[in-house]
Amino acid sequence: MRVVNIAHPGGAEVMEYLDRPDPEIGVGQVLVGVTAAGVNFMDIGVRQGNFWREIPYPKTLGVEGAGRVLALGAGVQGFALGQRVAWVYAPGSYADKVVIPAASLVPLPDGIDDRTAAALMMQGLTASHFATDFYPVQTGDIALVHAAAGGLGLLLTQIIKLRGGTVIGRVSSSDKVAAAKEAGADHVIVDRDGGFAEEAIRVSGGEGVHVVYDGSGPTTFQGSLNALRTSGTLAWFGPVLGAPAPIDIMSLPKSIKIGYPSFAHHIRTPELLLSRSTQLFDWVLKGQLQVRIGREYRLEDAAQAHADMESRASTGKLLLIP
Structure with a gap:
């Protein structure tokens, strides 16, 4: 073999x-x-x-x-x-x-x-877990999906749309915008440096998003927290790119929730x-x-x-x- x-x-x-x-x-x-x-x-x-x-x-x-x-x-x-x-x-x-x-x-x-x-299999089951199990997307929810033109991001976007959610996709370059939109992303932010939160808040009507799916590593972690609305949820994954800095749990804003979802569950x-x-x-x-x-x-x-x-x-x- x-x-x-x-x-x-x-x-x-x-x-x-x-x-x-x-x-x-x-x-x-x-x-x-x-x-x-x-x-x-x-x-x-x-x-x-x-x-x-x-x-x-x-x-x-x-x-x-x-x-x-x-x-x-x-x-x-x-x-x-x-x-x-x-x-x-x-x-x-x-x-x-x-x-x-x-x-x-x-x-x-x-x-x-x-x-x-x-x-x-891997990315589909992961996306299914993220949008139906870890954070069951409801009609009217607004989700921020990082790496929205990647294999996982494309599937996750579609499943969120199947469940009645709105998707703000983040991509690293303008040549990936079309793929994210074809998958159903309602809005696409082009950003490489982690300056996406202000735009995500604006697009979501000023309140922030209900859920962020972030597998882009430490550089986007703070921005993802900032993009959430009160009681929003951050699904953080992607350990290959590194972990964020230690968190003081009492410093977390807006009663947000942070979790590390694994498809194995x-x-x-x-x-x-x-x-x-x-x-x-x-x-x-x-x-x-x-x-x-x-x-x-x-x-x-x-x-x-x-x-x-x-x-x-x-x-x-x-x-x-x-």
Whole structure:
């Protein structure tokens, strides 16, 4: 099998495209032939040495993808050879084959192709958690979405609109405005330096927004707090870009609330994984949720995919195709 490994932490240059023996299948596991793997900021964090510290080197990167069942381990039920499946978290997904617990797989309906599924799972389930679980958007709510032209931002914007909310999208350059608007953003702010709060307050009628979804790192944290209205909520995520400074909780203004949402809490059981994924697939099949694939790379070009993501120049979801 072919994999993308790292032998030590570092920049994109530490990623190696290698031959490795095929993995062995254990009880309750499934061997899947990977047809598409998603690229996520989590993968960059693993490469830099910030995550998976308990896993020894060398490590195969990647967690998300879609493919076909090649073999079934003992005790596996509900899946068949050749069946199309997808997953949101299976370490080692930057490969042409991966062994995954059956409980971590979902079957793909005929109308969802493999590339769409691989582009949807991580960011779609994350966006679903943010807008339906962590802060259930209600009709009339105004949300500020950072990185609104990225893979997550595009999906989050659409789900907020499905729930009756208004979206103020923030993008880093003017060439990303069209993508954010196509996803349904009602207003788009172009800003790279964190000076967006005043405009967000103005657009929201002077009161500030109900919720901010901020995965842009420490530089936007204070602005996100400033953009909130009384009793507003900040959903802060994206640890790869660094944490904000320590907070004096008694200094927080306007009775605001701050939380750190994790998609894993949205799908904490196999039943929830299946139901939440089915909802995403249903939205796509009905034309209510559009998945934008920004660029596809060969598996051996994974380092370039990381470099493009880190440059913040990419729009939409990045995929690796073994």
